[in-house]
Amino acid sequence: MSFPVAGLIRLGRDADEPLSRQIYRQMRAAILERRMPAGMRLPSSRRLAEDLGVSRNTVTSALDQLTLEGFLEPRVGAGTHVAATIEALPATPRVATAAPKAARISMRGKVLSTFARRPVGMGPAFSPGVPDIRLFPHDLWGRLLRAAARRPDRRFCSYDGYDGLPALKEAIVDHLAETRGVRTEPDRVLILSSAQAALDLVARMLLDEGDMAAIENPAYSGALIAFLAAGARIVPVPVDGEGMITSVFDNERPCLVYVSPSHQYPLGMTLGLERRVALLDAAAQAGAFVIEDDYDSEFHYRGKPIPALAGLGGERVIYLGTFAKTMMPAIRTAYLILPPALVEPFRRAQRNTGQVPAQVVQGALAAFLTEGHLRAHMRRAGAVYRARRDRLVEGLARTCPQLIVDPVPDGGMQLTARFRNGDVDDQAVPSGSLPGAAIARRSAGFALARRG
Amino acid sequence: MSFPVAGLIRLGRDADEPLSRQIYRQMRAAILERRMPAGMRLPSSRRLAEDLGVSRNTVTSALDQLTLEGFLEPRVGAGTHVAATIEALPATPRVATAAPKAARISMRGKVLSTFARRPVGMGPAFSPGVPDIRLFPHDLWGRLLRAAARRPDRRFCSYDGYDGLPALKEAIVDHLAETRGVRTEPDRVLILSSAQAALDLVARMLLDEGDMAAIENPAYSGALIAFLAAGARIVPVPVDGEGMITSVFDNERPCLVYVSPSHQYPLGMTLGLERRVALLDAAAQAGAFVIEDDYDSEFHYRGKPIPALAGLGGERVIYLGTFAKTMMPAIRTAYLILPPALVEPFRRAQRNTGQVPAQVVQGALAAFLTEGHLRAHMRRAGAVYRARRDRLVEGLARTCPQLIVDPVPDGGMQLTARFRNGDVDDQAVPSGSLPGAAIARRSAGFALARRG
Numbered sequence: 001m002s003f004p005v006a007g008l009i010r011l012g013r014d015a016d017e018p019l020s021r022q023i024y025r026q027m028r029a030a031i032l033e034r035r036m037p038a039g040m041r042l043p044s045s046r047r048l049a050e051d052l053g054v055s056r057n058t059v060t061s062a063l064d065q066l067t068l069e070g071f072l073e074p075r076v077g078a079g080t081h082v083a084a085t086i087e088a089l090p091a092t093p094r095v096a097t098a099a100p101k102a103a104r105i106s107m108r109g110k111v112l113s114t115f116a117r118r119p120v121g122m123g124p125a126f127s128p129g130v131p132d133i134r135l136f137p138h139d140l141w142g143r144l145l146r147a148a149a150r151r152p153d154r155r156f157c158s159y160d161g162y163d164g165l166p167a168l169k170e171a172i173v174d175h176l177a178e179t180r181g182v183r184t185e186p187d188r189v190l191i192l193s194s195a196q197a198a199l200d201l202v203a204r205m206l207l208d209e210g211d212m213a214a215i216e217n218p219a220y221s222g223a224l225i226a227f228l229a230a231g232a233r234i235v236p237v238p239v240d241g242e243g244m245i246t247s248v249f250d251n252e253r254p255c256l257v258y259v260s261p262s263h264q265y266p267l268g269m270t271l272g273l274e275r276r277v278a279l280l281d282a283a284a285q286a287g288a289f290v291i292e293d294d295y296d297s298e299f300h301y302r303g304k305p306i307p308a309l310a311g312l313g314g315e316r317v318i319y320l321g322t323f324a325k326t327m328m329p330a331i332r333t334a335y336l337i338l339p340p341a342l343v344e345p346f347r348r349a350q351r352n353t354g355q356v357p358a359q360v361v362q363g364a365l366a367a368f369l370t371e372g373h374l375r376a377h378m379r380r381a382g383a384v385y386r387a388r389r390d391r392l393v394e395g396l397a398r399t400c401p402q403l404i405v406d407p408v409p410d411g412g413m414q415l416t417a418r419f420r421n422g423d424v425d426d427q428a429v430p431s432g433s434l435p436g437a438a439i440a441r442r443s444a445g446f447a448l449a450r451r452g
Numbered sequence: 453m454s455f456p457v458a459g460l461i462r463l464g465r466d467a468d469e470p471l472s473r474q475i476y477r478q479m480r481a482a483i484l485e486r487r488m489p490a491g492m493r494l495p496s497s498r499r500l501a502e503d504l505g506v507s508r509n510t511v512t513s514a515l516d517q518l519t520l521e522g523f524l525e526p527r528v529g530a531g532t533h534v535a536a537t538i539e540a541l542p543a544t545p546r547v548a549t550a551a552p553k554a555a556r557i558s559m560r561g562k563v564l565s566t567f568a569r570r571p572v573g574m575g576p577a578f579s580p581g582v583p584d585i586r587l588f589p590h591d592l593w594g595r596l597l598r599a600a601a602r603r604p605d606r607r608f609c610s611y612d613g614y615d616g617l618p619a620l621k622e623a624i625v626d627h628l629a630e631t632r633g634v635r636t637e638p639d640r641v642l643i644l645s646s647a648q649a650a651l652d653l654v655a656r657m658l659l660d661e662g663d664m665a666a667i668e669n670p671a672y673s674g675a676l677i678a679f680l681a682a683g684a685r686i687v688p689v690p691v692d693g694e695g696m697i698t699s700v701f702d703n704e705r706p707c708l709v710y711v712s713p714s715h716q717y718p719l720g721m722t723l724g725l726e727r728r729v730a731l732l733d734a735a736a737q738a739g740a741f742v743i744e745d746d747y748d749s750e751f752h753y754r755g756k757p758i759p760a761l762a763g764l765g766g767e768r769v770i771y772l773g774t775f776a777k778t779m780m781p782a783i784r785t786a787y788l789i790l791p792p793a794l795v796e797p798f799r800r801a802q803r804n805t806g807q808v809p810a811q812v813v814q815g816a817l818a819a820f821l822t823e824g825h826l827r828a829h830m831r832r833a834g835a836v837y838r839a840r841r842d843r844l845v846e847g848l849a850r851t852c853p854q855l856i857v858d859p860v861p862d863g864g865m866q867l868t869a870r871f872r873n874g875d876v877d878d879q880a881v882p883s884g885s886l887p888g889a890a891i892a893r894r895s896a897g898f899a900l901a902r903r904g
Contacts, residue, residue, distance in 0.1 A: 105797050208558040
């Protein structure tokens with residue numbers, strides 16, 4: 001394995017300095033500072049060009065110059081190496097050796113730890129986005145886990161199959177075709193340890209510092225924090241009765257868009273079909289990717305569910321699914337359906353970031369899906385949630401005339417009530433006087449919603 | 453929850469511009485560009501100062517100026533808000549709205565996906581760092597999983613206990629006291645989905661772009677990639693018969709140091725006690741943190757194991773443990789023992805990055821530890837590994853006289869053989885002519901070792 005030289009080089013695309021000069025200068029510094037030690041073998045110029053996202057000519061021009069100056073030496077049939085003679089040069093002192101820096105949380109770490117997403121409580125009542133775990137067939141789940149543990153697939157007991165157990169990928173593909181109108185292939189599925197891990201990975205893989213990321217307003221706070229942690233500039237997109245207002249792209253150029261089209265979180269409306277088409281068109285035109293967070297769309301109570309966005313346009317949509325709502329959060333398993341171009345880089349990155357669920361959980365999940373237990377559980381639990389939704393809407397209308405529920409969501413496991421009188425400051429309502437946790441607290445600005 | 457304003461502001465500590473001016477300027481731009489929309493409530497100045505790591509005076513001076521200019525308005529008893537009047541101003545066009553940018557992998561994403569850490573193969577033979585899963589008590593493990601699934605602790609079925617199941621944290625504390633000479637408290641334990649996830653989290657939390665991170669040479673490639681992905685400058689530290697040569701800190705100022713003191717990976721030597729003390733002293737003086745990767749130290753075959761570094765100096769050491777070697781990699785559970793100052797930020801960040809194992813696996817693991825099964829398994833498997841080590845060393849001496857094994861490792865599950873004749877180019881040895889996978893391929897430069 002050769003040294004990941006590309007990791008040492010940061011190219012400024014908008015800088016006045018030509019790219020090949022930037023490569024030359026940074027590589028020279030790395031050699032002088034011994035970050036690229038004498039004798040080190042470089043990757044091929046083709047590989048380097050690929051890693052840096054520049055033309056091969058740009059790379060060879062930098063390498064030629066460094067060879068001319070004696071920093072690099074080509075060896076016949078053995079690639080290019082950092083010249084052995086470099087050992088004789090005095091090492092250039094590195095920048096910032098002056099004073100020891102007190103250990104501290106990094107800037108990125110500060111963003112990651114700014115939000116304290118509080119526990120949402122254990123009860124099934126008034127905890128938005130949390131399923132009632134009393135409905136879950138714990139005993140059956142235990143039996144499937146035991147079976148998966150006793151007959152483990154030896155091929156996947158070690159570090160193989162890091163991107164997901166093949167049996168689970170296949171089961172997910174079938175599940176999505178059946179429930180969400182998405183046709184895909186197991187190769188495009190990536191299994192991760194949570195929806196939050198998935199959002200974090202997407203943000204890191206697609207957002208450079210300063211890139212714009214568009215996000216529904218209000219939205220799931222976990223998406224916002226993932227984008228902020230990647231250094232993105234946030235473009236909040238307003239929401240109306242039809243969901244996200246996609247005309248915002250007329251003025252903005254986000255390279256990543258986050259949307260919850262099935263049931264907008266937390267408000268509950270469904271993104272209209274025209275909006276969907278407009279969103280995909282705009283994304284294609286802008287060269288942007290769209291994250292479709294389909295967190296609880298399997299629970300749908302009226303008519304046919306609208307097929308997922310990923311079923312409309314696979315090239316630009318990153319579909320995010322989870323078993324946290326259909327089963328329980330503690331399962332800690334979510335998945336991405338990736339556009340073909342992203343599969344290989346995401347797979348490698350997942351291996352390097354380690355966000356992977358235990359093999360035994362994946363094996364038991366595959367059985368839970370293929371043996372029809374998920375379908376049965378969804379039917380049972382869905383009937384309960386639907387009845388609770390109706391009871392809550394009716395009860396709120398009777399006892400809290402100052403509140404209005406609009407839209408009444410067609411599915412999912414939370415609803416939003418608003419004050420009839422728009423001037424009421426929800427923050428000023430004494431806690432305890434209303435079922436507070438169930439009410440998305442909207443302040444005038446960017447409203448954040450916790451979802452566990 | 454108020455908007456995480458701190459996430460919009462990047463302070464340059466070394467810049468000529470005073471900090472309060474930087475805050476003022478960046479907040480003003482955020483308001484003009486509607487990234488901080490009209491009416492938005494700001495966090496308190498105390499909170500903001502804390503998040504940004506500056507004094508409260510610095511923050512209030514910036515906020516006062518913005519209030520004076522009409523960008524902010526204080527509301528009596530309700531905090532400071534972005535002025536409603538901002539709506540009337542034309543929105544400042546954002547930077548880089550000119551041309552749509554083609555979607556592509558970010559620079560960080562390129563680093564994360566540069567390494568394709570290849571699967572290490574399924575066999576127990578000649579796959580360094582991979583336990584023999586045929587020795588594992590799969591049936592017992594299945595029974596514990598079933599029991600944990602049937603009697604789930606309701607408190608942790610949802611999103612609570614994200615940092616780890618209390619029962620598992622307590623079991624780990626006892627395990628470490630018994631086997632590694634580390635005394636700690638459950639509150640300092642953070643449970644993660646893999647050792648790689650743990651390294652990734654540490655790197656993101658402690659390394660800013662350009663910070664120096666020191667790492668053994670050769671070393672586990674997963675640590676290197678985690679540091680590179682965080683934008684760190686790598687300081688490779690040579691290793692001799694006593695392990696990492698700590699005098700390197702005389703010239704360098706790393707803020708994070710990675711070391712595998714029990715059995716250096718992949719060479720197998722143990723870091724001497726004097727070196728340990730010197731390393732901790734140097735880290736304390738430099739204000740640096742030390743990651744102690746204790747990946748397989750539970751397997752120790754001669755004499756008493758040297759206690760972990762974390763037992764010597766808790767303030768600076770981040771201890772990384774895993775069940776991938778003592779049980780099997782597919783368990784996908786690892787843990788960090790954190791210095792007290794890092795506990796709270798790391799907990800929040802883990803919640804925001806989602807690297808968390810299923811509750812049922814944690815429950816079964818807690819039982820596996822507290823009921824003594826881990827101890828029994830380690831004794832059985834350790835005896836087998838020890839016999840295999842002896843057989844391999846003896847066999848290599850008999851059949852491959854050109855190789856030398858020095859040191860013969862005191863524990864663990866891999867060994868390194870070198871060529872007696874230092875001039876042999878290991879890359880030139882035809883594959884198949886030697887048990888290649890067991891031999892760390894050292895080129896002249898930075899040697900990388902895969903460990904799954």
